[in-house]
Amino acid sequence: MNTFTVQPATAETLSDLVALVTDREDAARRLSILRERLAGGQLLLERTLILRSEWGVEGHVLINAIPRIPIIPHLRADVPEAGVVALAHVIREHAEPEQQLLLTDALAPLDAAPLEAAGWVLDSQHVIYETELRAQSYPLDLHAQTVDPDRSGIRGLLEELGQPDLELSQGWTLIALPGGNGSPVALGAVGPGGRPGSASINLIGVLPQGRGQGMGTRLHAHLMALAAQNFGRHDGGTEADNAAMRRIFDKHGSRQMATQLYFIQEH
Structure with a gap:
């Protein structure tokens, strides 16, 4: 033994x-x-x-x-x-x-x-993806807007999407997609990743009234297009049970690189 x-x-x-x-x-x-x-x-x-x-x-x-x-x-x-x-x-x-x-x-x-x-407690499970940004092209969305997180209405939208305290780090850009009435209903951000030559994307989310219309896919493609202008690779991930986000990664040529389990300490 x-x-x-x-x-x-x-x-x-x-x-x-x-x-x-x-x-x-x-x-x-x-x-x-x-x-x-x-x-x-x-x-x-x-x-x-x-x-x-x-x-x-x-x-x-x-x-x-x-x-x-x-x-x-x-x-x-x-x-x-x-x-x-x-x-x-x-x-x-x-x-x-x-x-x-x-x-x-x-x-x-x-x-x-x-x-x-x-004494550790399983908290969440994530899947990690890598994308070679120059392996395919991504469409820039003609309706996408670069916005300031502190602009009137954007901070409220961030709060509705669960990131009320978002602050953009150096080199990051916040993008909004408008809905049918012209008001922003989806937000995402793109900037430098944690490794040299890599980009990171924060697909913040889509309001309920904008869901089911492919807006998440459109926004992610736009962010990938912006990333490809300055970086050769994108590193990203999502919760293992987030089927919608995993489909977006698959559509955009990402490869699953790892599965991760996160644990917190038992109290």
Whole structure:
């Protein structure tokens, strides 16, 4: 029977943090980055945990001290449930109270049971997409309008669509589509993504009176067209049960890259 230990990384065990990376060139590159971060004081070893068994490294996790950044463990595909439970317990001890834990199928088995056994609660499931923006063309909508979020009527529309406090970051543009009476009924925003050369889109929503008319698809295509003017790729995602948004991604040539489970801490 396997026994599991969870211990903070040390300068001597940094290589264990890339033990699960199968591409050795990529592993060497990542190890070099970790050493640079450690030397620059950016990597806190006491918040960098390694899960081991008698078979070797079973997983690891870096716990950011910033609560809004989720905790993303990297685990062997065949890690036993008892190992995940052990790591999830220790993560809770180090995590901030409001910090989420994220399982992505690119890095870990999507099994909620071991985390729930350790006091985590499944909160939501998301699917992540990537789109090569130059692989196809997207139509600019002739009726689309660039708007100011603080313009009369737009802030109220943002409130109706569930984002009353929206503030545009640098490089972002807010777009509205009008309904039959000329008043805006749909909003979305586009701007730089989190990776170099990538765009991000916030399809804020469509008011009830504008739904069922393809406005979400039109608005998303317009935002993709704007993104393609400055970026080569779009990274985005939606809730797994949002069938309408998933159809839009499919229509616009997006590829599903990952499925993610988000957990909050049991109180």
